[in-house]
Amino acid sequence: MASSLSNLYSSTSLKPKISHLPTITKNPISGPKSLSFKPISSVARDTPADLSTSSSSSTNNLPSLQKKKADGSLEKDPRALWARYVEWLYQHKDLGLYLDVSRIGFSDEFVKEMEPRFEKAFKHMEGIEKGAIANPDEGRMVGHYWLRNSSLAPTTFLKNQIDVTLDRVWQFANDVISGKIKAPTGERFTHILSVGIGGSALGPQFVAEALAPDNPPLKIRFIDNTDPAGIDHQIAQLGPELATTLVMVISKSGGTPETRNGLLEVQKAFRDAGLVFAKQGVAITQENSLLDNTARIEGWIDRFPMFDWVGGRTSEMSAVGLLPAALQGIDIKEMLAGAALMDEATKIPVLRSNPAALLAMSWYWASDGVGSKDMVVLPYKDSLLLFSRYLQQLVMESLGKEFDLDGNKVNQGLTVYGNKGSTDQHAYIQQLRDGVHNFFATFIEVLRDRPPGHDWELEPGVTCGDYLFGMLQGTRSALYANNRESISVTVQEVTPRSVGAMVALYERAVGLYASLVNINAYHQPGVEAGKKAAAEVLALQKRVLAVLNEASCKDPVEPLTIEEVADHCHCPDDIEMIYKIIAHMAANDRVILAEGDCGSPRSIKAFLGECNVDELYA
Numbered sequence: 001m002a003s004s005l006s007n008l009y010s011s012t013s014l015k016p017k018i019s020h021l022p023t024i025t026k027n028p029i030s031g032p033k034s035l036s037f038k039p040i041s042s043v044a045r046d047t048p049a050d051l052s053t054s055s056s057s058s059t060n061n062l063p064s065l066q067k068k069k070a071d072g073s074l075e076k077d078p079r080a081l082w083a084r085y086v087e088w089l090y091q092h093k094d095l096g097l098y099l100d101v102s103r104i105g106f107s108d109e110f111v112k113e114m115e116p117r118f119e120k121a122f123k124h125m126e127g128i129e130k131g132a133i134a135n136p137d138e139g140r141m142v143g144h145y146w147l148r149n150s151s152l153a154p155t156t157f158l159k160n161q162i163d164v165t166l167d168r169v170w171q172f173a174n175d176v177i178s179g180k181i182k183a184p185t186g187e188r189f190t191h192i193l194s195v196g197i198g199g200s201a202l203g204p205q206f207v208a209e210a211l212a213p214d215n216p217p218l219k220i221r222f223i224d225n226t227d228p229a230g231i232d233h234q235i236a237q238l239g240p241e242l243a244t245t246l247v248m249v250i251s252k253s254g255g256t257p258e259t260r261n262g263l264l265e266v267q268k269a270f271r272d273a274g275l276v277f278a279k280q281g282v283a284i285t286q287e288n289s290l291l292d293n294t295a296r297i298e299g300w301i302d303r304f305p306m307f308d309w310v311g312g313r314t315s316e317m318s319a320v321g322l323l324p325a326a327l328q329g330i331d332i333k334e335m336l337a338g339a340a341l342m343d344e345a346t347k348i349p350v351l352r353s354n355p356a357a358l359l360a361m362s363w364y365w366a367s368d369g370v371g372s373k374d375m376v377v378l379p380y381k382d383s384l385l386l387f388s389r390y391l392q393q394l395v396m397e398s399l400g401k402e403f404d405l406d407g408n409k410v411n412q413g414l415t416v417y418g419n420k421g422s423t424d425q426h427a428y429i430q431q432l433r434d435g436v437h438n439f440f441a442t443f444i445e446v447l448r449d450r451p452p453g454h455d456w457e458l459e460p461g462v463t464c465g466d467y468l469f470g471m472l473q474g475t476r477s478a479l480y481a482n483n484r485e486s487i488s489v490t491v492q493e494v495t496p497r498s499v500g501a502m503v504a505l506y507e508r509a510v511g512l513y514a515s516l517v518n519i520n521a522y523h524q525p526g527v528e529a530g531k532k533a534a535a536e537v538l539a540l541q542k543r544v545l546a547v548l549n550e551a552s553c554k555d556p557v558e559p560l561t562i563e564e565v566a567d568h569c570h571c572p573d574d575i576e577m578i579y580k581i582i583a584h585m586a587a588n589d590r591v592i593l594a595e596g597d598c599g600s601p602r603s604i605k606a607f608l609g610e611c612n613v614d615e616l617y618a
Contacts, residue, residue: 074105074483090355092345095338095501096492099355103476103486104362104440114361115351121515122349122357128511129347130154135522136405142522143307144314144507148340148500158309165305169319170333172302173326176246177217181301183244184279191241192220192327193234195262196250196320199312200284202393203503204324206386207316207335210499216328218246223266226258231265242273246327248282250320252306254289257534263291284319311522313394316503331496338500346508356508359487363513366440366485367414371399376432377418379444380472383494387444388418391506398510398521405518412519418442422471433478441486443476444502445469448493541581543569545608548582548591549615552608559594559605582606 075081081102090099128134131154134142146153150162175181179188194204201224208220221234238245247266251259270277283295283303295303304319315321317339322332346356367373375395377388400413419427421443432439449455449465457463476486489505491498514521547568551558560568562582566575583598585591586606596603 074103074480074485076481088352088358090353090358092341092355092501095341095345095498097342097355097498097501097505098488098490099358100488100490101358101362103480103488104366105485106361106365110365111351111361114364117516118351118354118357118361118512119349121360121512122347122354124515125347125508125511135520137520137523137525140522141309142311142314143309144311144317145343147310147317148336148343148504161305161307165319166322166336169304169323169326172304173323176327177329183246184276185243187244189218189244189246189280191238191245192218192324193223193238193245193247193266194220194250194324195223195247195259195266196284197224197256197258197262199315199393200250200252200256200259200320202313202386202390203316203321206390207321207325207330207499208328209386210383210494211325211330211335211496212328218327220324220328223262224258226261228265231262235266235269242269243275245280246282246301247277247280248284248324249291249295250284250306251289251291252286252312252315254285254291254294257531282323284323313397314507317500334496335500338495338497339504340500341497342501342504343508346505356505356512359505359509360512360516362440362487363414363509364516369517370410371413371415372438374415374417374439376439376441377416377444378421378424378441378472378475379418380421380468381444381446381494382420384444384446385420387502388416388420390503391418392416394506395510397524397527399514399517399519400526401519402526403519405520410517410519412517414513421475422468425471425475429475432484433482437484439484441476441479441484443472443486443488445472445488445490446492446494447490537577537581540569540571540574540577541585543571544578544581546615548606548608549612553611553613557594557607559607562601562604562606565606579604 075084085100085102088100088102090101091097128142129145129152131141131143133139141154143153143158146158146162150159150166153159153162172181176189181189183189194201196204201222204220205222205224212220221237223231223234225231235242249259249263267277270280278298278300281295281298281300283291283300284306285291285295285303286306286308292303304323306315306318306320310318312320317336322335325335326332342355346354348354351357351361363375367375377391379385379387395414395416402409402411404410404412418424432441449463449468455463455465458467476488479486489502491502510521544565547565548560550568551560562575562579565582566572566578569578571578579598579601582591582604586593586598590608591606592609593604593606595605598604
C-alpha cells in the first residue's frame, strides 16, 4: 500500500471590471453547447470610484439607480423599513425557515432589471438538473440535486446507483451501531477517524458539530491535513481506543496527497499498536480508483462510491457526508428530506418566491456583481460555528474564477469569512461597524434556544437566550444604521431537516449566481494549479537531497552553499525555494548546517548527516 500510493505524486493589481450577465440558449439540456453564454449589459449599481471601470454608456442605462445610491445611504424611515421587511420576507412553512433580504439596499428598478436575467438562470439550472454538461472543462454532469431526490436523475441507472448507495449507507451504519459489525477485538466500534480534506472533510465536520448528540454511538475525529503534529494529536487522543476505531478514508480520485499521507500515517499507527488496519478500514472513493482497488485487494470492511458527477464541495448528501452522520446517530433521511424540500422551493422560476434567487440577487447587488465586498457569515448558535467555514469553500471555490465561460478574463469571486455570535461582538464587529466598508453580513438566527422545558430566567423576564437574541438584533441594527447591508437566515431550531435545507439553499444560490456572472461553478483550476506546484516543490526537494547526498559521500565531506546546491541541481532560478527546502529539512534534523544559520541564507553550508551510497547509483 505504502509503495503504490507514495509513487503517485512524485514529479519534477488589476481592478476587476463589472462582469457581464449571461444569456442562455433555448435548449439547455442538449449538451455542452446548451450551457454557453453571451454577454449582455450589466445591471450592477455604480461601484466606488476606485473599483468602477464600466463605460459611461453602460452606467447611463440606469440613472435612477445611480441617483438613489449615489451617497451609499439606505432607507432609514422605520415605517418604510417595516413595509420593506414585510414585502421581502420569505418563509418556508414546512421547513420553519425565513429569509430576510430587506436590509440589502436594492431598488425596485434593480429587481425589475434582474427578473429576465433570472429567468435565463432558472433555465440554466433546469438544464443542469436534467443532465446537461454543466462542467465543460471536464465534460461532466453536475448531479448533487439528484442525491436527495433520485427520481430527478436523468437515467434509471443513475437513480439505482443513488438508491442502492443510500440503502447500503443506512444498513452499514445500523449494523455498526447495533454491534452486528464489530471491531477485531469483538467489542463494538466506539470511534470514527475520518481521513479526508476539503469537501471530504468540511461538510462532515460542519454536520457533526451541528447535529451530533451529546453522547453519540460513535464519536468522530478528523484528520484533514498533512500536518504531522496534527495527525499525531488525533491518533494520541484515541489512545487504546484505536482498537475500536472505524477509519473512513475519503478521496474522490483516490490519490489526494493529503489524504494519502493521512492514510499512511494511520496505517503506521495501527502497525505500531499491533493492529490490522484492513479490519477497521472503510473507503469512500470513485469506483476503480487507486484507493478503491487497494481497499478491495486488502479486504477492508467496506467500500462506498463517490460519483463522477458530484463535486467534493457539494458531496455532503452523498456517502461522504451521510455515512459519518449516520454512524453518529444523526437522522440522515431527515437531512435529505430537508434538502429535497429546499430544492423544490429553489426551483420555482419566480425571483421573489425563490429563496436561492433572493440570495443570489442580494449577493450581486451588495458586491456589485464583481465581488467588491466580502460576505461575513455570523451564525448566532454555537452548533453552527463551522457553517461559515463550510460556506467559505462552497462559495469561494465555486465562484472564484479567473475566466468566464466565454474565455474572458474576469477574476470573479466572493470572499467569505466568519466566526459566531456573540463572540464576534468582542472580535471584529468593531471594524464592521466603524471601519472599512468592504463587506455585507449574513446573520444566521436560530429561534429555539433550548429543548422545551429546559429554559429558565437569569433575571425577571430574561433568559440566557434572550441575551443572544438581543446581541444579534442589536448588531444587525447597529450595522444598518451605519449603512452596512445584511441578510438574515432564520430557522426554528437546528435539526437534520433544517441543516439539510440550509446546505441545499446555498448550493442553489451559488449555482444561480454563477449563471448571472457567466462562470463555471463546478471546476477548480486554481486548486489543481496549487497541487501541481506542490508536486514540483517535492520533485525539487528530491534533487536537492541527491546533491547533498553526493556532497556527504565525499571524503572529506564537502558542505555546499545554497548557490552551489542550486548550481548542482541546474536550477539557478529556484534558489529561494532551495533555501526554503534546506531550512525546513534542517529544522527537522534531516540536513546538517556545517556553517551559518537560516537567518543569513548566504552564510549556509549544508550536507546530509550520513552518506547513502545506494542513492549515488540509483
